[in-house]
Amino acid sequence: MPPNPTFNKSTPALLVASTHASQISNRTILITGPNPLGIGYATASAFASQSPRLIILAGRSASKLSETISTLRSTYPESKTEYRALHLDLGSLESVRRAGAEVLGWDDVEGIDIVVNNAGVMRHGEKAPGPDGVVPVSKDGIEEMFAVNYLGHWLLTSLIMPKILAAAAAAKNTSTGGASGAGAVRIINVSSSGTYVSPFRASDIAWEKPSNSLPENERPNFAMLKASGMSIAEDSSYVPTAAYGASKTCNILFSVALNERLFAKYGVLSLALNPGEVRTELARYTDESWLKRMVKKREEMGLMHWKTTGEGASTTLVAAVDPGLGVPAEDGSGVLLSDCQVWRAPSWAVDRGVAEKLWGISEGLVGQKFEW
Secondary structure, three states: OOOOOOOOOOOOHHHHHHHOHHHOOOOEEEEEOOOOOOHHHHHHHHHHOOOOOEEEEEEOOHHHHHHHHHHHHHHOOOOOOEEEEEEOOOOOHHHHHHHHHHHHOOOOOOOOOEEEEOOOOOOOOOOOOOOOOOOOEOOOOOEHHHHHHHHHHHHHHHHOHHHHHHHHHHHHOOOOOOOOOOOOOEEEEEOOHHHHOOOOOOOOOOOOOOHHHOOHHHOOOHHHHHHOOOOOOOOOOOOHHHHHHHHHHHHHHHHHHHHHHHHHHHOOEEEEEEOOEEOOHHHHHOOHHHHHHHHHHHHHOOOOOEEOHHHHHHHHHHHHHOOOOOOOOOOOOOOEEEOOEEOOOOHHHOOHHHHHHHHHHHHHHHOOOOOO
């Protein structure tokens, strides 16, 4: 079944949460990147409004995590929801491993019902920042946006899978009310309309080769980039906007691969979503002159619609709790949502063969295989 047809780009996350209160109450939810000024906080707030048992907030900054928890407690003073901070630097595989081990060590947290992989970094622009044009990399030497937006989430989710599968087993054995059955336990990956800018660059994840030397199905969508006002030669190697888009494509492919592994066997569902355009700190690393040109161009084309953080979080809530959503079709349709409704992803983002290739590359990068 499709999501509530009355929900749209202007629907606030709090309304989605109240509509599906029984799918949230008394559940355990993990959210990455709960920045007080961003979509992550609005997501946490919407969940908190319906009294889940526990919300785990994962991020790099201890002070921001503390601020977020204090604000949630003061906003919902009568709620019995417990909040727990989890230190997590998605740009460090070592940090991700520590966070995963910490979660697995929480004996009082038997299962995790909903994982929202929300955190991210964005470096839009035509070329690498700085005069030398060096590709920004993570602490492990991996292209930064791929590392933070996708790989760190992939590793964290894989490491805490025992808790996710425990929740799925409990949901499978529950037959009365609330969230139960196949699809009740979910892994949600926040993607972007940027997926249309670039497929996964499987043969050159370091962005070192001229783009026009890559296989056709790995090249950036130069037509779309140029239409947005960017001046880029097609033999360019690192294009930050394309790298961002590729990382967000990986988030959708992640959901495709998870569904293959988990839905039929355990009933765990994974969906991805595009939150839309929201003014948050995510744009702090973006080339400001390019951003102004892009926004003006999109406004002229009638394609720009700024959302509040609450409106930006609403599609996350739909993906996470709408009981009518199920496993995507064979062609991948149904895996991606936008404006609170199912949205069509580009073919390169739902290709099962590419999803498996990405999974294998991910295992190679972290030096660990995951099978369930």
